[in-house]
Amino acid sequence: MTKENFHESPIEKEEEISINVAEIFQAIKSHFILILAISVTFAALGAVYSLTIPNEYVSTVKLLPEIDSKSAGSNLGGLKSLAGLAGVDLGSGSGVDVVRPEIYPSVLQSTPFLQEALKSNIYVQKRKKWLSVYDYLITSPELPPIQLFGAKSDELKKDENPTILPKEGLSPELIKLNKKELAGIINLKKRISAETDKKNGMVTISVKLTDPVAAATLISFTQNYLTKYVTNYRTEKARKELNFLQDRHEESRKTYDNALSRLSAYKDQHRNTFLQVAKDQEKKMQYEVDLAFNIYSSISTQMADAAVKIQRETPVFKVLEPAQISLEKSEPKRSIITIGFLFFGLFISLVIVFFKTINLKQVLSSK
Template sequence: MEEKNKKQQETSDEIKNNITLFKLIRILFHNRFKLYKVCGISALIGAVIGFSLPKTYHAYVSLSPESGMNGASGLSGIASMFGLVNSSTGFGEDALTFNMFPEIVKTNPYALEVLQVPIQTQDGKTMLLYDYLDIEQKPWWTYVTGLPKAAIGGVKSLFSQEKPDTVTTIDPFKLTKEQDMHIKMLQDVLKVETDVKTNMTKVSVALQDPLAAAIVADSAVYKLQEYITDYRTRKAKQDYDFQLNLCEQYKKEYFAAQQEYAQFADANRNVILQTVTSEKERLQKNLSLAEQIYSQSMGQLQVLRGKVQEAKPVFAVVEPATVPLVPSSPKKMMIIIAFAFLAFIFESAWILFGKDIYHDFKNEMKKKD
């Protein structure tokens, strides 16, 4: 009996839900013209926004370090050089791997290097990336919203004698607002992601010129390799340079001993004296010692030269940069559909619930008055 009543209750609830759902659909059907109107206006707004956004091209580069290279110590030093290591975290050097690539790219020294890269646009113009970022198009509403700021800046410029910033006047220790803005602009268009499992690094650049995007992507990877190679080989290069200086010194000492011995031997060729023989033996020993030291130092120099080459990290470019053929954004149709869909949701909620809630609230306010 209880099961029968339970089934009847469930059936009754289902019928009520169906009736309620049917009622809501009917209300929306009666207000369909309002929905058409709102969705149409929203779609038109979405179309205006979609066509106002400038076309953007994405260039990608995928690279991977050599599989046998231990990147922890090298990159931890790089991170320390750029101030990325926080001693309070409790992580040692082994915790830093090639996953630090995205963080290195965000640093000011790296950004300043990339901003000085010369690029070429499809229309044949050649300029620095620093200057190119200023000429990229922006949506029309950014100019409207920026009018007050531009007006204030124009008034200030009348009473100021500041020289315009150029890439040649950048002081990394003391950046101007304009230079800091360019660094942030670069960080917005240059993205680096690293796969933790495979150590594959993907560099992407989004610019309005396809040729410029490909050039910047390729240059960004090159600069990244330069930074890492410079750090990993810095100690080995210092040792090599120090040994090279020693070799030059030992070479001079060896040649001087050789010259001194030859001159003494030529000057005392037919002299048979014990003092001459002793001096000749001494000079010969000095020559042999200088030759031995010079030979050993040259051997050490060759070893250190091999260490410099061994310290250089090897990166395999899996997918090189190519000039994109089609823009990746904006996706106009997706923007239009999204605006129309959101308008349908909000207008439906207003028709079904919002209108009644608003009237009830308004009536309550009138009663209180």
């Protein structure tokens, strides 16, 4: 490198802009009132904005569901033993509960649940009466201390003409929502949440509403819905089997009663008959009675087994932390919002002072 590279020319020294800390403090001191006014104004705006947000209360419940990890061969019982005697191995493969806790949050975010939740009733402490969740969120929502913007009820009232659907050809499971119902579902979906701890399977359900008692009431409904949903899912097959056996049990009982009545009537009619034909006919009818009784008895046993199976498949939910009525609001943090606006106003004021103090023409001409 040459010697000239280590020395700056006089022109470069003139174009160099030095930062003087004393001048910065002098500029801030001279514009202190402006900085203070802008910062206080933004802080006031932040305070007003925080009052446009209604208070929210969170209620939480923690559940420890039963995770059924069972052997598929254990359900075969005696059939597996008989198959072993015949030289057939049915195996002892393991079966795992298909209703894992990981899907519980999806259940509580599904449209069928949210529709049921909108229809449920909650007690609103501030109004001292029971309201449906739909009315509480859509028809007459809780208003913040200061309302700057109009409610959306006028927009929702425009949906007076429902969509016309054909009466036939559609699936019965098709869900049709109007604007108000859709708005309620979207609102409620943000207020109900669930998390699953993958390590221990614990499920945490949270509900956030603008009334603490209403939040606790809604989380109780959510807990009951989830436990019933999982129970019905786990026991659905066993219940269908029990219903089938009950129908067959009634049919087999009638068959047995009819066969026994025919046998009794035949014996009464042929009491003094010694013909071999009559005896053979009586044996045949007795065989029908025995067969009908065996079927009736077998179905009765299977019914008892099915009832036990339903009880065995019913899951257990242990409540680790029951729902509580929140005494303190969870949001908004009005002090944090006000302080945030204050610092933002301070930053804006410093930028204004900077551009008021610096000589932009000199900077631009130096370039």
